[in-house]
Amino acid sequence: MLYPTLKAEMARRGLKTRDIAETLEVTTRTAYNKLTGKSKFMLNETVIVRDKHFPGWDIEVLFLREQKGA
Numbered sequence: 001m002l003y004p005t006l007k008a009e010m011a012r013r014g015l016k017t018r019d020i021a022e023t024l025e026v027t028t029r030t031a032y033n034k035l036t037g038k039s040k041f042m043l044n045e046t047v048i049v050r051d052k053h054f055p056g057w058d059i060e061v062l063f064l065r066e067q068k069g070a
Helices: 004-013 017-024 028-036 043-053
Strands: none
Touching: 004 043, 017 028, 017 043
């Protein structure tokens, strides 16, 4: 699973892909592509998402990409 912590925390807070899209001022499709790994989050985008929805979280933990075979 890609970004397991981010997705779990989104679910706990009732956040949807469209909420991330609105935060980043991008389309829902673009946000979906970032959340599924089809495109990459830019560092500034991770900061924006963290600051708005997950204050206090470390970006490295929140946006950890689970390793294959782990």
